[in-house]
Amino acid sequence: MRQETGRAVRVNGRTVHVEESGEGPDWVVFEAGQGLGRTSWDAVLPLLADRARLVAYDRAGFGRSGRTAARLDIDDLAADLVAMVEAVVPDRFVLVAHSMGGLVARRAAESLQPRLRGLLLVDPTPESAPVYDTFDQTAAKVDRALSVTQQLVRFRPLARMASGNIRRVFPADTYATMLAEDFVPDGIAQTRKEMRAVAAAIPRxxxxxxxxxxxxxxxxxxxxxxxxxxAQHAAIAEHQRRWIDTLPDGRFEEVDAGHLLQAERPDTVADRVGHLLGRVPGRSAPPA
Incomplete structure (x- = not known):
């Protein structure tokens, strides 16, 4: 398995595991998607290691972070991200977030805005998307399925079967760590909590x-x-476009990849981070 070391950082009475890598004058912070943690950025980090200080972490309850019995909502997760940044990152930075992490990052950005050099959202689902119209029902169905998975992953061959989509796209050492840390009963339990947190947050x-x-x-x-x-994918993409069009300095870009874009196209993610690090607010982004 991967051998990166990290440190425990206290945030709002909880503990999150933070890994820092890379070198240079710039800073980049990574927020994972639902059910994933710091390891989901493993393919991207080496591509930026000579350009910036890189900070990836596990949200409370995931990976090597401390377990929590609290029912955290999206605002709690955003507050943890803010507290982690304040404890670890001394300068302005680019924030990168995947999928559900986009909701967390956008809420956190309200507090972090004065320090943000740029925001890179990797296949997020805006709260306006139709998929969320009945998400409470979807979340209930997924929760029932995950309750079974939570028991099955106690048996490692079944855990490997349940995580086949992850195994196919992530590096072998990264997958081995994910299997050991995330596809375990506690990790699945935390994924269920976050699914409920999203369902509760959408109306707000x-x-x-x-x-x-x-x-x-x-x-x-x-x-x-x-x-x-x-059809669902096309609707999400349309709402992604609509949201980015509301921004004073936003850019939408389609990438030939599946939802785990950072694993399939880490070069693209790293390249766009580099563009944001080189941007001056108000200046047009360079073409792809």
Missing amino acids: LRAEPPALPTCPTVLLSASRPAKGRA
């Missing part, structure tokens, strides 16, 4: 969306839908 986010980021923002949209979800 629709009623009072997070303030729009004023920093340069890039949204990478995965262009390859999961099997049988072409």
Whole structure:
């Protein structure tokens, strides 16, 4: 398995595991998607290691972070991200977030905005997307399925079967760590908690969306839908475009990849981070 070391950082009465790598004058912070942690950025980090200080972490309850019995909502997760940044990052930085992490990052950006040099969202689902119209029902169905998975992953061959989509796209050493840390009963339990947190947050986010980021923002949209979800995927992409069009300095870009874009196209993610590090607010982004 991967051998990166990290440190425990106290945030709001909880503990999160933080790994720092890379060198240079700039800073980049990574926020994972649902059910994933710091390891989900493993393919991207080496591509930026000679350019910036890189900070990846596990949210409370995941990976090597401390377990928590609390029912954390999206605002709690955002507050943990803010507290972690304040404890670890001394300068302005680019924030990168995947999938559900985009909701966390956008809420955190309300507090972090003065320090943000740029925001890179990797295939997020805006709260306005139709997929969230009945998400409470979807979340309930997924929770029932995950309750079974939570028991099955006690048996490691079954854990490998349940994580086949991860195994296919992530490096072998990264997958081995994910299997050991995330595809375990506690990790699945935390994924279930976060699914419920998203379902509870959507009505509030629709009623009072997070303030729009004023920093340069890039949204990478995965262009390859999961099997049988072409219509849903097209609707999400449309709402991604609509959201980015509301920003004073936003850019939408489709990428030939599935939802785990950072694993399939780490070069693209790293390149767009580099563009944001080189941006001056108000100046047009360079072409792809």
